[in-house]
Amino acid sequence: MDNYSVKKLSKLAGVSVRTLHLYDKLGLLKPSVRTEARYRLYGEKELLRLQQILFYRELDFPLKEIGAILDDPAFDVVQALEGHKKALLARKERINTLVGTIEKTLVTLKNNTMLQVEDLYDGISREKMEAYRTEAMTKWGKETILEAEETLRSFSKEEMETLKKELNDITAQLTALMTGDPKSKEVQECIARRYQIILRLTGGQIKTGKLEYFRKLGELYVEDNRYTPVNGLPSMELALFIKEATAHYVNSQKQ
Amino acid sequence: MDNYSVKKLSKLAGVSVRTLHLYDKLGLLKPSVRTEARYRLYGEKELLRLQQILFYRELDFPLKEIGAILDDPAFDVVQALEGHKKALLARKERINTLVGTIEKTLVTLKNNTMLQVEDLYDGISREKMEAYRTEAMTKWGKETILEAEETLRSFSKEEMETLKKELNDITAQLTALMTGDPKSKEVQECIARRYQIILRLTGGQIKTGKLEYFRKLGELYVEDNRYTPVNGLPSMELALFIKEATAHYVNSQKQ
DNA sequence: TATAGCCTATGACGTAAGGTAAGGGTCAAG
Protein backbone atom coordinates (compact mmCIF):
# COMPACT_ATOMS: atom_id res chain seq x y z
CA MET A 1 0.00 0.00 0.00
CA ASP A 2 0.92 3.65 -0.35
CA ASN A 3 3.53 2.86 -2.95
CA TYR A 4 3.37 5.91 -5.10
CA SER A 5 5.62 8.89 -4.64
CA VAL A 6 4.57 12.14 -6.29
CA LYS A 7 6.72 11.44 -9.29
CA LYS A 8 5.51 7.88 -9.75
CA LEU A 9 1.91 8.88 -9.45
CA SER A 10 2.37 11.83 -11.74
CA LYS A 11 3.88 9.59 -14.40
CA LEU A 12 1.22 6.98 -13.92
CA ALA A 13 -1.58 9.44 -14.34
CA GLY A 14 0.12 11.74 -16.81
CA VAL A 15 -0.03 14.87 -14.73
CA SER A 16 2.70 17.10 -13.36
CA VAL A 17 4.04 16.96 -9.84
CA ARG A 18 2.92 20.54 -9.44
CA THR A 19 -0.61 19.45 -10.18
CA LEU A 20 -0.47 16.88 -7.40
CA HIS A 21 0.84 19.50 -5.01
CA LEU A 22 -1.99 21.76 -5.99
CA TYR A 23 -4.65 19.09 -5.62
CA ASP A 24 -3.25 18.32 -2.21
CA LYS A 25 -3.44 21.92 -1.10
CA LEU A 26 -6.96 22.23 -2.47
CA GLY A 27 -7.98 19.09 -0.61
CA LEU A 28 -8.95 17.51 -3.87
CA LEU A 29 -6.47 14.64 -3.60
CA LYS A 30 -4.69 14.14 -0.31
CA PRO A 31 -1.82 11.64 -0.05
CA SER A 32 -2.69 8.74 2.18
CA VAL A 33 0.60 9.09 4.06
CA ARG A 34 3.12 11.77 4.78
CA THR A 35 6.56 10.46 5.72
CA GLU A 36 8.60 12.04 8.44
CA ALA A 37 10.30 14.19 5.83
CA ARG A 38 6.83 15.29 4.68
CA TYR A 39 7.12 13.26 1.49
CA ARG A 40 3.74 12.48 -0.02
CA LEU A 41 2.81 8.84 -0.52
CA TYR A 42 -0.30 7.71 -2.37
CA GLY A 43 -2.10 4.37 -2.46
CA GLU A 44 -4.36 2.64 -4.94
CA LYS A 45 -7.38 4.44 -3.60
CA GLU A 46 -5.80 7.76 -4.37
CA LEU A 47 -4.86 6.62 -7.86
CA LEU A 48 -8.48 5.72 -8.46
CA ARG A 49 -9.67 9.05 -7.17
CA LEU A 50 -7.18 10.81 -9.38
CA GLN A 51 -8.59 8.98 -12.38
CA GLN A 52 -12.02 10.28 -11.53
CA ILE A 53 -10.70 13.78 -11.07
CA LEU A 54 -9.05 13.62 -14.47
CA PHE A 55 -12.23 12.35 -16.04
CA TYR A 56 -14.14 15.40 -14.93
CA ARG A 57 -11.19 17.66 -15.69
CA GLU A 58 -11.22 16.36 -19.23
CA LEU A 59 -14.79 17.53 -19.40
CA ASP A 60 -13.64 21.01 -18.41
CA PHE A 61 -15.24 20.91 -15.01
CA PRO A 62 -13.64 23.42 -12.62
CA LEU A 63 -11.70 21.75 -9.82
CA LYS A 64 -14.05 23.09 -7.17
CA GLU A 65 -16.98 21.36 -8.76
CA ILE A 66 -15.03 18.16 -9.17
CA GLY A 67 -14.34 18.21 -5.46
CA ALA A 68 -18.02 18.71 -4.76
CA ILE A 69 -18.98 15.85 -7.02
CA LEU A 70 -16.51 13.42 -5.55
CA ASP A 71 -16.92 14.36 -1.91
CA ASP A 72 -20.66 14.66 -1.72
CA PRO A 73 -22.21 11.35 -2.72
CA ALA A 74 -25.58 13.05 -2.74
CA PHE A 75 -24.33 15.37 -5.49
CA ASP A 76 -26.54 15.11 -8.51
CA VAL A 77 -24.04 13.95 -11.07
CA VAL A 78 -26.61 13.58 -13.81
CA GLN A 79 -27.83 17.12 -13.41
CA ALA A 80 -24.27 18.42 -13.26
CA LEU A 81 -23.39 16.63 -16.45
CA GLU A 82 -26.50 17.84 -18.19
CA GLY A 83 -25.88 21.40 -17.10
CA HIS A 84 -22.34 21.12 -18.27
CA LYS A 85 -23.41 19.72 -21.59
CA LYS A 86 -25.69 22.68 -22.09
CA ALA A 87 -22.84 25.05 -21.33
CA LEU A 88 -20.62 23.25 -23.80
CA LEU A 89 -23.24 23.42 -26.50
CA ALA A 90 -23.61 27.13 -25.88
CA ARG A 91 -19.85 27.54 -26.25
CA LYS A 92 -20.01 25.57 -29.46
CA GLU A 93 -22.76 27.81 -30.77
CA ARG A 94 -20.66 30.84 -29.96
CA ILE A 95 -17.73 29.36 -31.83
CA ASN A 96 -19.96 28.76 -34.81
CA THR A 97 -20.91 32.41 -34.81
CA LEU A 98 -17.30 33.47 -34.47
CA VAL A 99 -16.19 31.27 -37.34
CA GLY A 100 -19.00 32.68 -39.43
CA THR A 101 -17.88 36.21 -38.67
CA ILE A 102 -14.30 35.38 -39.53
CA GLU A 103 -15.31 33.81 -42.80
CA LYS A 104 -17.37 36.82 -43.79
CA THR A 105 -14.50 39.10 -42.84
CA LEU A 106 -12.09 37.01 -44.85
CA VAL A 107 -14.26 37.22 -47.94
CA THR A 108 -14.52 40.98 -47.84
CA LEU A 109 -10.85 41.29 -46.97
CA LYS A 110 -9.74 39.09 -49.80
CA ASN A 111 -11.93 40.81 -52.33
CA ASN A 112 -11.23 44.22 -51.15
CA THR A 113 -8.00 44.62 -49.38
CA MET A 114 -4.30 44.79 -49.60
CA LEU A 115 -2.06 42.34 -51.22
CA GLN A 116 0.24 40.19 -49.16
CA VAL A 117 3.91 41.02 -49.15
CA GLU A 118 4.75 37.85 -51.00
CA ASP A 119 2.12 38.58 -53.59
CA LEU A 120 4.07 41.67 -54.50
CA TYR A 121 6.79 39.53 -55.90
CA ASP A 122 4.52 36.92 -57.35
CA GLY A 123 5.81 36.06 -60.80
CA ILE A 124 9.43 36.64 -59.91
CA SER A 125 11.62 33.73 -58.86
CA ARG A 126 12.35 33.72 -55.17
CA GLU A 127 16.12 34.10 -55.59
CA LYS A 128 15.75 37.03 -57.91
CA MET A 129 13.22 38.62 -55.62
CA GLU A 130 15.42 38.33 -52.56
CA ALA A 131 18.44 39.54 -54.43
CA TYR A 132 16.54 42.53 -55.70
CA ARG A 133 15.09 43.30 -52.31
CA THR A 134 18.49 43.23 -50.65
CA GLU A 135 20.02 45.29 -53.39
CA ALA A 136 17.22 47.81 -53.31
CA MET A 137 17.47 48.10 -49.56
CA THR A 138 21.17 48.85 -49.58
CA LYS A 139 20.74 51.23 -52.48
CA TRP A 140 17.78 53.24 -51.27
CA GLY A 141 17.55 52.31 -47.62
CA LYS A 142 15.58 49.61 -45.86
CA GLU A 143 12.95 52.07 -44.72
CA THR A 144 12.31 53.32 -48.19
CA ILE A 145 11.74 49.83 -49.51
CA LEU A 146 9.49 48.78 -46.66
CA GLU A 147 7.52 51.94 -47.21
CA ALA A 148 7.27 51.28 -50.91
CA GLU A 149 6.10 47.74 -50.30
CA GLU A 150 3.56 49.02 -47.84
CA THR A 151 2.36 51.51 -50.46
CA LEU A 152 1.91 48.77 -52.99
CA ARG A 153 0.13 46.57 -50.50
CA SER A 154 -2.24 49.33 -49.60
CA PHE A 155 -3.99 49.10 -52.93
CA SER A 156 -7.08 47.00 -53.05
CA LYS A 157 -8.05 44.99 -56.08
CA GLU A 158 -10.86 47.42 -56.71
CA GLU A 159 -8.54 50.39 -56.73
CA MET A 160 -6.24 48.45 -58.98
CA GLU A 161 -9.03 48.13 -61.50
CA THR A 162 -9.65 51.84 -61.47
CA LEU A 163 -6.00 52.69 -61.89
CA LYS A 164 -5.56 50.19 -64.68
CA LYS A 165 -8.52 51.62 -66.51
CA GLU A 166 -7.21 55.13 -66.17
CA LEU A 167 -3.84 54.05 -67.47
CA ASN A 168 -5.43 52.40 -70.46
CA ASP A 169 -7.34 55.58 -71.20
CA ILE A 170 -4.23 57.67 -71.03
CA THR A 171 -2.23 55.25 -73.11
CA ALA A 172 -4.92 55.14 -75.75
CA GLN A 173 -5.11 58.91 -75.87
CA LEU A 174 -1.35 59.27 -76.07
CA THR A 175 -1.20 56.75 -78.87
CA ALA A 176 -3.88 58.64 -80.74
CA LEU A 177 -1.97 61.90 -80.24
CA MET A 178 1.36 60.39 -81.30
CA THR A 179 1.14 61.95 -84.74
CA GLY A 180 0.47 65.45 -83.55
CA ASP A 181 2.42 68.06 -81.63
CA PRO A 182 4.07 66.54 -78.52
CA LYS A 183 3.57 69.87 -76.75
CA SER A 184 -0.13 70.14 -77.56
CA LYS A 185 -2.64 70.78 -74.82
CA GLU A 186 -4.00 67.22 -75.05
CA VAL A 187 -0.59 65.61 -74.60
CA GLN A 188 0.20 67.92 -71.72
CA GLU A 189 -3.10 66.99 -70.14
CA CYS A 190 -2.31 63.31 -70.40
CA ILE A 191 1.05 63.88 -68.81
CA ALA A 192 -0.58 65.84 -66.05
CA ARG A 193 -3.02 63.08 -65.41
CA ARG A 194 -0.24 60.54 -65.38
CA TYR A 195 1.48 62.68 -62.80
CA GLN A 196 -1.63 62.60 -60.65
CA ILE A 197 -1.60 58.86 -60.77
CA ILE A 198 2.02 58.72 -59.73
CA LEU A 199 1.18 60.95 -56.81
CA ARG A 200 -1.48 58.53 -55.77
CA LEU A 201 0.86 55.62 -56.10
CA THR A 202 3.53 57.17 -54.02
CA GLY A 203 1.12 58.29 -51.37
CA GLY A 204 1.34 61.99 -52.22
CA GLN A 205 5.07 62.44 -51.86
CA ILE A 206 7.55 61.57 -54.53
CA LYS A 207 10.76 60.02 -53.32
CA THR A 208 13.36 59.09 -55.87
CA GLY A 209 14.29 55.81 -54.16
CA LYS A 210 10.70 54.74 -54.09
CA LEU A 211 10.15 55.57 -57.72
CA GLU A 212 13.30 53.75 -58.77
CA TYR A 213 12.21 50.78 -56.76
CA PHE A 214 8.85 50.72 -58.49
CA ARG A 215 10.39 51.11 -61.92
CA LYS A 216 12.97 48.38 -61.49
CA LEU A 217 10.38 46.07 -60.03
CA GLY A 218 8.33 46.47 -63.15
CA GLU A 219 11.35 45.74 -65.28
CA LEU A 220 12.04 42.60 -63.32
CA TYR A 221 8.64 41.25 -64.22
CA VAL A 222 9.31 41.84 -67.85
CA GLU A 223 12.79 40.35 -67.61
CA ASP A 224 11.44 37.19 -66.16
CA ASN A 225 9.33 37.14 -69.26
CA ARG A 226 6.42 35.93 -67.32
CA TYR A 227 4.08 38.76 -67.95
CA THR A 228 0.83 37.50 -69.32
CA PRO A 229 -1.85 40.05 -68.61
CA VAL A 230 -4.36 37.54 -67.35
CA ASN A 231 -6.36 38.27 -64.28
CA GLY A 232 -5.24 37.07 -60.87
CA LEU A 233 -1.85 38.77 -60.83
CA PRO A 234 -2.71 42.27 -59.79
CA SER A 235 0.65 42.95 -58.24
CA MET A 236 2.45 42.20 -61.45
CA GLU A 237 0.06 44.34 -63.41
CA LEU A 238 0.45 47.06 -60.86
CA ALA A 239 4.19 46.94 -61.18
CA LEU A 240 4.05 47.10 -64.93
CA PHE A 241 1.67 49.95 -64.72
CA ILE A 242 3.97 51.76 -62.36
CA LYS A 243 6.91 51.06 -64.59
CA GLU A 244 5.22 52.67 -67.53
CA ALA A 245 3.89 55.53 -65.50
CA THR A 246 7.11 56.31 -63.71
CA ALA A 247 9.29 55.82 -66.75
CA HIS A 248 7.76 58.83 -68.32
CA TYR A 249 8.01 60.82 -65.17
CA VAL A 250 11.66 60.01 -64.62
CA ASN A 251 12.47 60.76 -68.23
CA SER A 252 10.68 64.07 -68.10
CA GLN A 253 12.65 64.97 -64.99
CA LYS A 254 15.93 64.26 -66.73
CA GLN A 255 15.19 66.60 -69.54
CA MET B 1 -12.91 66.68 -29.98
CA ASP B 2 -11.89 64.61 -27.02
CA ASN B 3 -15.38 64.62 -25.66
CA TYR B 4 -15.57 61.26 -24.01
CA SER B 5 -14.81 60.65 -20.38
CA VAL B 6 -14.13 57.09 -19.33
CA LYS B 7 -17.70 56.60 -18.28
CA LYS B 8 -19.17 58.03 -21.45
CA LEU B 9 -16.90 55.97 -23.63
CA SER B 10 -17.52 52.85 -21.61
CA LYS B 11 -21.27 53.28 -21.97
CA LEU B 12 -20.94 54.03 -25.65
CA ALA B 13 -18.92 50.96 -26.34
CA GLY B 14 -20.47 48.71 -23.78
CA VAL B 15 -17.37 47.98 -21.77
CA SER B 16 -16.47 48.64 -18.15
CA VAL B 17 -14.40 51.54 -16.96
CA ARG B 18 -11.92 49.03 -15.59
CA THR B 19 -11.49 47.69 -19.08
CA LEU B 20 -10.60 51.13 -20.37
CA HIS B 21 -8.11 51.58 -17.54
CA LEU B 22 -6.60 48.25 -18.43
CA TYR B 23 -6.39 48.99 -22.13
CA ASP B 24 -4.73 52.27 -21.29
CA LYS B 25 -2.13 50.60 -19.14
CA LEU B 26 -1.53 47.95 -21.79
CA GLY B 27 -1.06 50.67 -24.38
CA LEU B 28 -3.90 49.21 -26.36
CA LEU B 29 -6.07 52.29 -26.19
CA LYS B 30 -4.56 55.49 -24.86
CA PRO B 31 -6.76 58.50 -24.18
CA SER B 32 -6.00 61.38 -26.50
CA VAL B 33 -5.80 63.79 -23.60
CA ARG B 34 -5.10 63.69 -19.91
CA THR B 35 -6.48 66.65 -17.99
CA GLU B 36 -4.54 68.27 -15.21
CA ALA B 37 -6.38 66.09 -12.74
CA ARG B 38 -5.25 63.07 -14.79
CA TYR B 39 -8.75 62.50 -16.09
CA ARG B 40 -8.79 60.47 -19.30
CA LEU B 41 -10.43 62.05 -22.33
CA TYR B 42 -11.03 60.21 -25.57
CA GLY B 43 -11.86 61.47 -29.05
CA GLU B 44 -13.60 60.01 -32.07
CA LYS B 45 -10.42 58.37 -33.22
CA GLU B 46 -10.16 56.47 -29.98
CA LEU B 47 -13.78 55.42 -30.20
CA LEU B 48 -13.08 54.01 -33.62
CA ARG B 49 -10.05 52.16 -32.41
CA LEU B 50 -12.03 50.76 -29.52
CA GLN B 51 -14.57 49.41 -31.96
CA GLN B 52 -11.84 47.59 -33.78
CA ILE B 53 -10.43 46.23 -30.54
CA LEU B 54 -13.84 44.95 -29.59
CA PHE B 55 -14.26 43.34 -32.98
CA TYR B 56 -11.16 41.23 -32.50
CA ARG B 57 -11.97 40.65 -28.86
CA GLU B 58 -15.31 39.25 -29.90
CA LEU B 59 -13.37 36.78 -31.99
CA ASP B 60 -11.50 35.71 -28.86
CA PHE B 61 -8.22 37.21 -29.94
CA PRO B 62 -5.89 37.83 -27.01
CA LEU B 63 -5.35 41.52 -26.31
CA LYS B 64 -1.66 41.30 -27.14
CA GLU B 65 -2.40 40.08 -30.61
CA ILE B 66 -5.05 42.73 -31.07
CA GLY B 67 -2.45 45.33 -30.27
CA ALA B 68 -0.10 43.81 -32.79
CA ILE B 69 -2.76 43.78 -35.48
CA LEU B 70 -3.81 47.35 -34.93
CA ASP B 71 -0.38 48.86 -34.44
CA ASP B 72 1.54 47.08 -37.15
CA PRO B 73 -0.05 47.87 -40.50
CA ALA B 74 2.14 45.22 -42.06
CA PHE B 75 0.49 42.61 -39.85
CA ASP B 76 -1.01 39.89 -41.95
CA VAL B 77 -4.62 40.10 -40.90
CA VAL B 78 -5.80 37.45 -43.32
CA GLN B 79 -3.34 34.93 -42.03
CA ALA B 80 -4.15 35.82 -38.44
CA LEU B 81 -7.84 35.34 -39.08
CA GLU B 82 -7.29 32.06 -40.85
CA GLY B 83 -5.07 30.77 -38.10
CA HIS B 84 -7.61 31.84 -35.57
CA LYS B 85 -10.38 30.14 -37.46
CA LYS B 86 -8.43 26.92 -37.41
CA ALA B 87 -7.93 27.23 -33.67
CA LEU B 88 -11.64 27.84 -33.18
CA LEU B 89 -12.54 24.83 -35.25
CA ALA B 90 -10.17 22.72 -33.17
CA ARG B 91 -11.86 23.98 -30.03
CA LYS B 92 -15.20 23.12 -31.54
CA GLU B 93 -14.02 19.61 -32.34
CA ARG B 94 -12.86 19.21 -28.77
CA ILE B 95 -16.25 20.33 -27.50
CA ASN B 96 -17.90 17.81 -29.76
CA THR B 97 -15.79 15.08 -28.22
CA LEU B 98 -16.59 16.30 -24.74
CA VAL B 99 -20.31 16.42 -25.40
CA GLY B 100 -20.09 12.90 -26.81
CA THR B 101 -18.36 11.70 -23.68
CA ILE B 102 -20.94 13.35 -21.49
CA GLU B 103 -23.77 11.81 -23.44
CA LYS B 104 -22.29 8.35 -23.21
CA THR B 105 -21.74 8.84 -19.51
CA LEU B 106 -25.29 10.04 -19.06
CA VAL B 107 -26.67 6.97 -20.80
CA THR B 108 -24.75 4.54 -18.64
CA LEU B 109 -25.50 6.57 -15.54
CA LYS B 110 -29.19 6.69 -16.21
CA ASN B 111 -29.39 3.02 -16.97
CA ASN B 112 -27.16 1.97 -14.24
CA THR B 113 -27.11 4.27 -11.33
CA MET B 114 -28.92 5.65 -8.42
CA LEU B 115 -32.34 7.04 -8.42
CA GLN B 116 -32.91 10.68 -7.75
CA VAL B 117 -34.34 11.67 -4.39
CA GLU B 118 -37.60 12.78 -5.93
CA ASP B 119 -37.90 9.52 -7.81
CA LEU B 120 -38.09 7.75 -4.50
CA TYR B 121 -41.45 9.25 -3.88
CA ASP B 122 -42.67 9.01 -7.41
CA GLY B 123 -46.21 7.74 -7.37
CA ILE B 124 -47.08 9.44 -4.12
CA SER B 125 -48.72 12.83 -4.11
CA ARG B 126 -46.36 15.60 -3.13
CA GLU B 127 -48.33 16.63 -0.02
CA LYS B 128 -48.48 13.11 1.25
CA MET B 129 -44.82 12.63 0.53
CA GLU B 130 -43.77 15.74 2.40
CA ALA B 131 -46.07 14.97 5.27
CA TYR B 132 -44.68 11.48 5.54
CA ARG B 133 -41.08 12.67 5.28
CA THR B 134 -41.54 15.21 8.04
CA GLU B 135 -43.37 12.72 10.22
CA ALA B 136 -40.73 10.07 9.64
CA MET B 137 -37.95 12.48 10.44
CA THR B 138 -39.40 13.51 13.76
CA LYS B 139 -40.22 9.92 14.59
CA TRP B 140 -36.94 8.26 13.68
CA GLY B 141 -34.58 11.16 13.33
CA LYS B 142 -33.59 13.21 10.33
CA GLU B 143 -30.32 11.38 9.99
CA THR B 144 -32.00 8.03 9.87
CA ILE B 145 -34.32 9.11 7.10
CA LEU B 146 -31.60 10.73 5.04
CA GLU B 147 -29.57 7.59 5.42
CA ALA B 148 -32.50 5.44 4.40
CA GLU B 149 -33.13 7.59 1.35
CA GLU B 150 -29.48 7.37 0.48
CA THR B 151 -29.67 3.60 0.82
CA LEU B 152 -32.61 3.46 -1.54
CA ARG B 153 -30.91 5.75 -4.00
CA SER B 154 -27.79 3.63 -3.97
CA PHE B 155 -29.55 0.85 -5.86
CA SER B 156 -29.11 0.83 -9.58
CA LYS B 157 -31.80 -0.35 -11.93
CA GLU B 158 -29.77 -3.43 -12.63
CA GLU B 159 -29.54 -4.34 -8.98
CA MET B 160 -33.23 -3.68 -8.71
CA GLU B 161 -33.87 -6.28 -11.34
CA THR B 162 -31.82 -8.86 -9.52
CA LEU B 163 -33.52 -8.15 -6.22
CA LYS B 164 -36.95 -8.25 -7.79
CA LYS B 165 -36.22 -11.58 -9.36
CA GLU B 166 -34.98 -13.01 -6.08
CA LEU B 167 -38.09 -11.79 -4.34
CA ASN B 168 -40.29 -13.37 -6.93
CA ASP B 169 -38.46 -16.65 -6.49
CA ILE B 170 -38.90 -16.56 -2.76
CA THR B 171 -42.51 -15.57 -2.98
CA ALA B 172 -43.21 -18.37 -5.43
CA GLN B 173 -41.48 -20.86 -3.19
CA LEU B 174 -43.29 -19.68 -0.12
CA THR B 175 -46.61 -19.90 -1.92
CA ALA B 176 -45.79 -23.41 -2.99
CA LEU B 177 -44.90 -24.33 0.59
CA MET B 178 -48.01 -22.69 2.08
CA THR B 179 -49.74 -25.99 2.53
CA GLY B 180 -46.90 -27.72 4.33
CA ASP B 181 -45.23 -27.25 7.71
CA PRO B 182 -44.43 -23.59 8.37
CA LYS B 183 -41.35 -24.70 10.26
CA SER B 184 -40.02 -26.94 7.52
CA LYS B 185 -36.46 -26.56 6.27
CA GLU B 186 -37.58 -25.05 2.98
CA VAL B 187 -39.65 -22.35 4.62
CA GLN B 188 -36.83 -21.59 7.01
CA GLU B 189 -34.47 -21.32 4.06
CA CYS B 190 -36.73 -18.85 2.33
CA ILE B 191 -36.93 -16.79 5.46
CA ALA B 192 -33.16 -16.84 5.74
CA ARG B 193 -32.74 -15.68 2.19
CA ARG B 194 -35.24 -12.95 2.77
CA TYR B 195 -33.17 -11.89 5.72
CA GLN B 196 -30.13 -11.71 3.51
CA ILE B 197 -31.97 -9.42 1.17
CA ILE B 198 -33.00 -7.17 4.01
CA LEU B 199 -29.42 -6.98 5.08
CA ARG B 200 -28.44 -5.87 1.62
CA LEU B 201 -31.18 -3.31 1.57
CA THR B 202 -30.16 -1.83 4.85
CA GLY B 203 -26.52 -1.80 3.98
CA GLY B 204 -25.56 -4.57 6.35
CA GLN B 205 -26.92 -3.12 9.58
CA ILE B 206 -30.49 -3.33 10.63
CA LYS B 207 -31.88 -0.25 12.29
CA THR B 208 -35.44 -0.32 13.40
CA GLY B 209 -36.19 3.24 12.30
CA LYS B 210 -34.88 2.53 8.84
CA LEU B 211 -36.92 -0.64 8.51
CA GLU B 212 -40.07 1.08 9.70
CA TYR B 213 -39.47 3.86 7.24
CA PHE B 214 -39.14 1.38 4.41
CA ARG B 215 -42.22 -0.52 5.43
CA LYS B 216 -44.45 2.52 5.76
CA LEU B 217 -43.17 3.90 2.49
CA GLY B 218 -44.30 0.71 0.78
CA GLU B 219 -47.68 1.00 2.44
CA LEU B 220 -48.03 4.55 1.23
CA TYR B 221 -47.65 3.43 -2.34
CA VAL B 222 -50.40 0.88 -1.87
CA GLU B 223 -52.60 3.39 -0.09
CA ASP B 224 -52.36 5.77 -2.95
CA ASN B 225 -53.65 2.89 -4.96
CA ARG B 226 -51.42 3.80 -7.77
CA TYR B 227 -49.40 0.66 -7.89
CA THR B 228 -49.36 -0.73 -11.37
CA PRO B 229 -46.29 -2.87 -11.80
CA VAL B 230 -45.40 -1.43 -15.14
CA ASN B 231 -41.82 -0.65 -15.91
CA GLY B 232 -40.38 2.78 -15.25
CA LEU B 233 -41.24 3.05 -11.60
CA PRO B 234 -38.42 1.16 -9.94
CA SER B 235 -38.61 3.13 -6.73
CA MET B 236 -42.20 2.19 -6.21
CA GLU B 237 -41.47 -1.41 -6.93
CA LEU B 238 -38.51 -1.28 -4.66
CA ALA B 239 -40.61 0.10 -1.86
CA LEU B 240 -43.27 -2.53 -2.32
CA PHE B 241 -40.64 -5.15 -2.37
CA ILE B 242 -39.15 -3.80 0.81
CA LYS B 243 -42.57 -3.65 2.39
CA GLU B 244 -43.17 -7.30 1.79
CA ALA B 245 -39.70 -8.27 2.78
CA THR B 246 -39.58 -6.24 5.97
CA ALA B 247 -43.11 -7.07 6.96
CA HIS B 248 -42.16 -10.61 7.51
CA TYR B 249 -39.01 -9.69 9.31
CA VAL B 250 -40.76 -7.32 11.67
CA ASN B 251 -43.48 -9.85 12.35
CA SER B 252 -40.97 -12.55 13.07
CA GLN B 253 -39.22 -10.23 15.49
CA LYS B 254 -42.44 -9.60 17.39
CA GLN B 255 -43.09 -13.24 17.93
C1' DT C 1 32.07 8.23 4.98
C1' DA C 2 31.82 11.65 1.64
C1' DT C 3 29.83 13.02 -2.33
C1' DA C 4 27.28 13.00 -6.68
C1' DG C 5 22.85 12.79 -8.58
C1' DC C 6 18.26 12.45 -8.35
C1' DC C 7 14.09 13.25 -5.48
C1' DT C 8 11.22 16.09 -2.57
C1' DA C 9 9.29 20.23 0.04
C1' DT C 10 7.68 24.93 0.51
C1' DG C 11 7.08 29.52 -1.06
C1' DA C 12 6.58 32.84 -4.30
C1' DC C 13 5.81 34.99 -8.76
C1' DG C 14 3.55 35.01 -13.42
C1' DT C 15 -0.13 34.10 -16.62
C1' DA C 16 -5.37 36.68 -19.10
C1' DA C 17 -8.74 39.81 -18.62
C1' DG C 18 -10.62 42.01 -15.90
C1' DG C 19 -13.89 42.35 -10.87
C1' DT C 20 -14.03 44.49 -6.68
C1' DA C 21 -12.96 47.19 -3.37
C1' DA C 22 -10.19 50.94 -0.56
C1' DG C 23 -8.88 55.51 0.05
C1' DG C 24 -8.89 59.78 -1.72
C1' DG C 25 -9.22 63.78 -5.29
C1' DT C 26 -12.47 66.74 -8.77
C1' DC C 27 -16.35 68.97 -10.65
C1' DA C 28 -20.83 71.09 -11.20
C1' DA C 29 -25.19 72.24 -9.19
C1' DG C 30 -27.95 73.87 -5.51
Next chain:
DNA sequence: CTTGACCCTTACCTTACGTCATAGGCTATA
Protein backbone atom coordinates in the same frame (compact mmCIF):
# COMPACT_ATOMS: atom_id res chain seq x y z
C1' DC D 1 -20.17 75.33 0.96
C1' DT D 2 -21.88 71.04 0.62
C1' DT D 3 -23.43 67.08 -1.84
C1' DG D 4 -23.50 63.61 -5.17
C1' DA D 5 -21.67 61.98 -9.16
C1' DC D 6 -17.59 61.18 -11.21
C1' DC D 7 -12.60 60.28 -11.43
C1' DC D 8 -7.87 58.71 -9.91
C1' DT D 9 -4.37 54.99 -8.36
C1' DT D 10 -3.17 50.94 -5.85
C1' DA D 11 -3.78 46.51 -4.97
C1' DC D 12 -5.66 42.07 -4.10
C1' DC D 13 -8.73 38.10 -6.16
C1' DT D 14 -9.94 34.75 -9.74
C1' DT D 15 -8.13 29.50 -12.64
C1' DA D 16 -5.01 25.87 -12.98
C1' DC D 17 -1.22 25.36 -13.13
C1' DG D 18 4.38 26.48 -15.04
C1' DT D 19 8.56 27.97 -13.49
C1' DC D 20 12.01 29.19 -10.60
C1' DA D 21 14.57 29.53 -5.98
C1' DT D 22 16.09 27.62 -1.94
C1' DA D 23 16.81 23.93 0.91
C1' DG D 24 16.57 19.39 2.67
C1' DG D 25 16.40 13.87 1.79
C1' DC D 26 17.76 9.44 -0.11
C1' DT D 27 20.76 6.14 -2.16
C1' DA D 28 24.69 4.22 -4.63
C1' DT D 29 29.29 4.30 -5.54
C1' DA D 30 34.15 5.49 -4.72
